Every structure is written in C-alpha cells, then in structure tokens.
Amino acid sequence: MAKTTKQSRALSVTKTVIVYVVLIALCLAFIIPYLWMIVTSLRTEMAYNSTGFTLLPIDENGKLAFHFENYKEAFVALDLGTVFLNTMIVCVVNTVANLFFNSLAAYGFARLKFFGRDNIFKVTLFSMMVPGTVMLVPNYLICDFLGITDSLVALILPFLMSVYNIFLLRQQFMGVDKEIEEAAKIEGASVFRIYFRIVLPLVRPMLVVLGITTFMWNYSNYLWPYIVNSDPSLRTLSTSLAELMGADYDLTVQLAGAVIVSAPMIIVFFVLQRYIIGGTMAGAIK
Numbered sequence: 001m002a003k004t005t006k007q008s009r010a011l012s013v014t015k016t017v018i019v020y021v022v023l024i025a026l027c028l029a030f031i032i033p034y035l036w037m038i039v040t041s042l043r044t045e046m047a048y049n050s051t052g053f054t055l056l057p058i059d060e061n062g063k064l065a066f067h068f069e070n071y072k073e074a075f076v077a078l079d080l081g082t083v084f085l086n087t088m089i090v091c092v093v094n095t096v097a098n099l100f101f102n103s104l105a106a107y108g109f110a111r112l113k114f115f116g117r118d119n120i121f122k123v124t125l126f127s128m129m130v131p132g133t134v135m136l137v138p139n140y141l142i143c144d145f146l147g148i149t150d151s152l153v154a155l156i157l158p159f160l161m162s163v164y165n166i167f168l169l170r171q172q173f174m175g176v177d178k179e180i181e182e183a184a185k186i187e188g189a190s191v192f193r194i195y196f197r198i199v200l201p202l203v204r205p206m207l208v209v210l211g212i213t214t215f216m217w218n219y220s221n222y223l224w225p226y227i228v229n230s231d232p233s234l235r236t237l238s239t240s241l242a243e244l245m246g247a248d249y250d251l252t253v254q255l256a257g258a259v260i261v262s263a264p265m266i267i268v269f270f271v272l273q274r275y276i277i278g279g280t281m282a283g284a285i286k
Helices: 001-041 045-051 069-078 080-111 116-128 133-147 155-159 164-172 178-186 191-202 205-222 224-228 236-244 251-285
Strands: none
Touching: 001 251, 045 116, 045 236, 045 251, 069 236, 069 251, 080 133, 080 155, 080 205, 116 155, 116 164, 116 191, 133 155, 155 251, 164 205, 191 205, 191 236, 191 251, 205 236, 205 251, 224 236, 236 251
C-alpha cells in the first residue's frame, strides 16, 4: 500500500514538473522575441549588423550602450501626439458605445418577449460565420454614401455592435435570477430602469472583460483604418506604425516605434489582468 502511495506521488510530481517545463518553454517562446525587440531598439544599426542576435544592448565593441535617440526619432516619425489622441478617441468611444448597445440588445434577447425573438437571435448568431474581411467593401460603400470617409466617425460607426459580445452578455443576463426583476416590477420600475440599475451591475465582471477586449481590438485594428482614412492627420497608432515600418528608417528605429505602440497594451494587460481573469472565471461559473 505504501509503495503504491509513493508511486502515485512520484507520478504526480513528474506530471507537475512536465507541466511547468512546458509552460516555461511556452513563456520563453513568447517573451524572448519581445525582449529581443526592446533590446535591439536600444542599439545602433551598426551594432546590430556587426553582432547579430543578442539579448543585451551591446555596441559593435561588445560594451553595454543604450541609444534612446531611436525612441526620439520614432516619436517624431509616428507623430505620436496626434495618432495617440486619435486612437484613444476611437477606442474609448467605441468601447463605451459597444458595451451600451450590445448590452441593450442582449437584455432584449434574454428577457423581452416579442414576435420572432428566437429566430432573430439565430440570424444574428449566423452573422458570426461571415468573415470580417467580406464586409470591408459593403462597409466602405456605406461610409462613402454617408460621406464619413476620412473621419474618425468611420472608425467608430461600423463597430458599434458585436455579435460575439451580444451572445456572451445574453448568456450572462439569462443567468440572473428573474425574481429580482419581478420584485422591481412590482415596485413600479420600468424595463430600462431594471436593466440599467439592477441587472447591469450584476454582470459587471463580464462587462469589464468585454470592455478590455473591445478596447484592445480597436487599439490594434489596422486594416479598416488603412482603407477608410487617407488623411494623415487621422491616422491611428497601427496605421502610423505600418507607415514607419515601410519607410526608409533604420531597423532599430522601427523596432523602437513598435515598442512605443505595443507598450500601452502591455501595461493595460498587467494592470487589469486580475479583472480579466476574474471576469472570465465569473462567466464560466455562471
């Protein structure tokens, strides 16, 4: 019996070690390229060409040297002040509007009774099967017809709704106890008041998760801003970085630009990761 117990413990320890080894390997596979990008952005082009791959910012003589002038040049090339403001306007407005309209639609599908509700919801879910690139031309033609191309409105209007967010929020609303809403109705609360003041706070963890993911998606969106906007003053961070990568700049300057653009999202993730994990777990439990 004791021998069997020792064997089971040894097997458990072996499995744990294997899991940690695999996880560490995966972490290194993701971290090392980003670390290399940061290190290379702090070097000169000559040092990079002479020494090749290294995880230390060394010069051509093998000595540590930090060249922050790459970031100054990338800052100017990106026109960071303008494009960062444009990106924040698009991301914040899109995220707030997206959560509001999607939660309204989700609550309607979850609680309101109207003709064809289930069929409309099925059709809505079916639209998830349509690749986003297929909708680029129709969306552009609609924006052109409305006269909003070359404006920040064109970066917001087509993305006010998300079928994926509607589906997740609907599932959350359906998990809310109906007795709470019925008690509010007895007290004379309207449907919108029940939605906004009672039900919405109960699904706050999922709202936080969807808010973060929606913000991050809009932050990194490149293809649509590149298609619909040709005005340089309306560029976002992703399109400005793409232009920097395609211009005649040193690789070290281009990588400095990539670090500048990616740093805010890295910071946001580390600051809000407990909310992301907590919201995801709350959704899984429900």
